[in-house]
Amino acid sequence: MAVTNQQVAPKYATALYEAAVDAKNVATVQADLAAINTILAGNPQFLTLLQTHVVAEADVPSLLDTLTTGAAELTQRFVRLLFDYGRISALPVVIAAFNRTVATAAGELDATATTAVALTPAQSAQISTAVAAKFGVTTVNLTNAVDPSVIGGVRIAANNRIIDGTVATRLSKLRAAMLAN
Template identity: 45%
Template sequence: MAVTNPMVAPRYAKALLEAAHDQDQVGTVHEELQALSSIFKDNPTILTIFDNVRITADDKAALMTALSKNVSPLVANLLKLTQQYDRFGALPAIIEAFNRAYDEEAGIIKATVTTAVALSANQADALRSAITERFGMKSTQLEQIVDPSVIGGVRIQAHGSVIDGTIKHRFEKMKAALLAD
């Protein structure tokens, strides 16, 4: 796979987001990129096909046609450009960078919540509202993880912050304090 400059993904993502705004296609591009991301997760070898000299040009063209079949011209051009400039393997990073910019622009925060037992719908809604307010965003997407080892309480990871109100964390702090003396 071609070596990719780490700045490629943010540059491509920014240019794609700007172009999508210019053409009033932000939502469409976002949906199409999510579909492509799923394809790449399910079939990671697709990302290496264009670097493989054993695969014929016709097979590569057929793959590009299949990937571009039901997408907007913006996403089709992204696929074509990344392939043309040997950056096809950077597509997952480009999609991730696009998603971050899209979420930030839309005021969406993604949070991971770890609890000992599954949250009820009401608890999840209350937590979602609290996180949204705490970080000054418009909405929160929650990923819930059930981990019985936390014993009780809630651990929230969002926006590069960790708020750990679990009993396990409190026990660890007590243990550290006792051992420090």
């Protein structure tokens, strides 16, 4: 069974983060990765080009240099490592995982609260406090998504977890229980 980019990205991101911490270079690496991500977003075929054998092997280093121009040596070596290990296509996913790792280390968490109606600032603050306590972080960047189909309550999505306290889910579980009996 092949290992997907989604599965390997956190491992590569953690390794890069630890190397950046050791080099006292986290902010620089994060800025480098943001610049690389911008380049990749503007040129979606770039990674595909590197993966195919259309480009001569001798030209690959210059393409990688173009991608990492101005980046710290650690960032340049990391991108080259991804290429050498056949994981260059994972770069955008690794960048996202790296940013999550940096945020987690700083005690930050991005979360989405899905509710039937828009949250008031007081409700957002209360939910943010509860989510911060649940996940053991200091800061929660809460986004409110409005979905009338939830009927009431709130569904929190954070850190690849979902905490569902919506009325729609409760009704669905109640219906399933009634049909099972």
